[in-house]
Amino acid sequence: MTKYVNAVITEEQKESSLPILEGTLGPHAVDIQNLYPRHNLLAFDPGFRSTASCKSAITFVDGDNGVLLYRGYPIEELAEHSNFEEVTYLLMHGELPKVDQYQEFIALLHRHNLLHEQVMSFYRGFRRDAHPMAVMVGVVGALSAFYHDVMDIQKQEDRMRAAIRLVAKMPMLAAASYTYSIGRPQRYPNNKFDFSSNFLQMMFGRPSEEYVVDPVLARAFDVILILHADHEQNASTSTVRLAASSGANPFACIAAGVASLWGPAHGGANEAVLKMLQEIGTVENIPKAIARAKDKNDSFRLMGFGHRVYKNFDPRSRVIQVQAKKVLEHLGIKDPLLDVALKLEEIALKDSYFIERKLYPNVDFYSGILLRAMGFPMNFFTAIFALARTAGWVSHWLELQHESHGIDRPRQLYVGSPLRHHPKKK
Numbered sequence: 001m002t003k004y005v006n007a008v009i010t011e012e013q014k015e016s017s018l019p020i021l022e023g024t025l026g027p028h029a030v031d032i033q034n035l036y037p038r039h040n041l042l043a044f045d046p047g048f049r050s051t052a053s054c055k056s057a058i059t060f061v062d063g064d065n066g067v068l069l070y071r072g073y074p075i076e077e078l079a080e081h082s083n084f085e086e087v088t089y090l091l092m093h094g095e096l097p098k099v100d101q102y103q104e105f106i107a108l109l110h111r112h113n114l115l116h117e118q119v120m121s122f123y124r125g126f127r128r129d130a131h132p133m134a135v136m137v138g139v140v141g142a143l144s145a146f147y148h149d150v151m152d153i154q155k156q157e158d159r160m161r162a163a164i165r166l167v168a169k170m171p172m173l174a175a176a177s178y179t180y181s182i183g184r185p186q187r188y189p190n191n192k193f194d195f196s197s198n199f200l201q202m203m204f205g206r207p208s209e210e211y212v213v214d215p216v217l218a219r220a221f222d223v224i225l226i227l228h229a230d231h232e233q234n235a236s237t238s239t240v241r242l243a244a245s246s247g248a249n250p251f252a253c254i255a256a257g258v259a260s261l262w263g264p265a266h267g268g269a270n271e272a273v274l275k276m277l278q279e280i281g282t283v284e285n286i287p288k289a290i291a292r293a294k295d296k297n298d299s300f301r302l303m304g305f306g307h308r309v310y311k312n313f314d315p316r317s318r319v320i321q322v323q324a325k326k327v328l329e330h331l332g333i334k335d336p337l338l339d340v341a342l343k344l345e346e347i348a349l350k351d352s353y354f355i356e357r358k359l360y361p362n363v364d365f366y367s368g369i370l371l372r373a374m375g376f377p378m379n380f381f382t383a384i385f386a387l388a389r390t391a392g393w394v395s396h397w398l399e400l401q402h403e404s405h406g407i408d409r410p411r412q413l414y415v416g417s418p419l420r421h422h423p424k425k426k
């Protein structure tokens with residue numbers, strides 16, 4: 001039985017009943033689709049804090065209780081018991097794969113993980129010191145020129161192939177944005193490796209030598225990919241969905257997602273966290289940093305802290321913290337920045353400013369420390385986020401193909417000039 005909320009539409013003193021939509025979990029939604037057609041009224045929600053932009057069955061985030069589910073499975077369980085290939089299948093298909101489905105999926109990823117040789121020529125057009133995300137935005141978009149014309153977006157099999165091509169090619173595409181910058185010949189995928197190990201060998205391997213996988217690092221990297229794979233309607237995923245609503249091809253839509261993810265308020269935060277920790281430098285400087293973060297006249301923010309949805313711990317940050325400690329110990333690295341990060345978290349979580357605003361460490365707070373320990377350059381951290389989030393982006397792209405509301409077209413509250421005429425108008 002549909003529940004309704006009675007909204008009194010003040011201008012006309014009309015009472016209107018707006019249906020309440022109930023999901024499986026989380027807050028209900030007031031269906032306001034008829035608010036404008038029926039009452040010529042818009043809902044005003046800049047930043048979409050109170051707006052459900054779509055129905056989705058992929059990921060659920062309960063920000064108040066620090067819960068993250070991929071297709072109903074807790075992120076902590078997937079990080080412990082699954083791998084990125086299985087999680088990607090789960091996000092795309094909605095169920096964990098059976099053995100034969102998993103093997104077929106791995107075979108498809110292997111078949112499509114090479115980049116067209118001509119795509120490799122695009123890298124030469126970039127400066128050597130180009131930011132890897134600048135390269136990825138360009139090259140991912142350029143894939144449209146190679147694969148879009150051989151797909152019919154109306155066919156489910158073509159859509160699934162495009163999605164698999166994007167997931168499969170992203171590792172070589174991302175690794176090449178690094179190896180090009182240091183002039184190292186790009187290794188090809190080697191399908192004897194799993195997804196994460198294959199990426200590490202393309203990233204750090206030399207064509208002249210056998211690459212030896214460090215299982216501790218490969219596992220830690222796979223956990224990083226699992227944790228970053230999806231996160232409901234975040235900025236970059238919403239960008240992909242909005243681009244896709246116009247019928248744009250999936251390669252262009254994912255390129256738009258890469259662009260949106262790059263921002264320091266979003267996926268660029270992992271790089272910004274490490275720069276912040278380096279700027280703080282020592283535990284003794286933490287009180288000054290905390291004071292700056294609280295100073296409204298100072299644009300400084302504690303990067304890696306706070307979240308639009310999590311008003312409790314980001315469950316991902318806890319898992320990454322454990323992996324960071326494990327990898328640092330395994331490598332015998334004593335990273336003073338980890339000490340600064342742990343102390344910063346301890347002090348901030350006791351400070352009323354952060355407590356009142358429910359600001360907790362998010363996924364980016366510890367990931368930079370882990371990635372740096374693994375040898376990734378700081379400007380490459382967000383490229384790794386994009387590598388992982390491609391699984392979520394393509395899953396949302398596939399899901400929205402079944403939606404029927406047409407192109408996304410937000411309205412606005414117009415506050416500009418009323419009608420006026422050019423002085424030369426007769």
Ligand code: SDX
Pocket residue numbers: 230231233234235264265266267269293294300301302303304305306307308309357359362363364
């Ligand atoms: C990701 O959406 C997703 O799901 C994203 C993501 C994903 O997986 O896709 O989870 C990945 O993007 C994680 C977030 C990474 N970004 C950062 O770590 C950058 C630092 N964080 C902030 O910029 C901020 O917390 C945001 C952008 C993450 C969230 O901003 P909100 O929810 O819009 O919060 P707000 O700007 O409205 O701030 C509320 C208050 C303000 O103070 P008052 O005006 O109330 O006095 O909290 C303060 C803010 O000044 N505040 C901070 C702060 N974050 C918010 N103060 C100091 N340091 C911070 N980091």
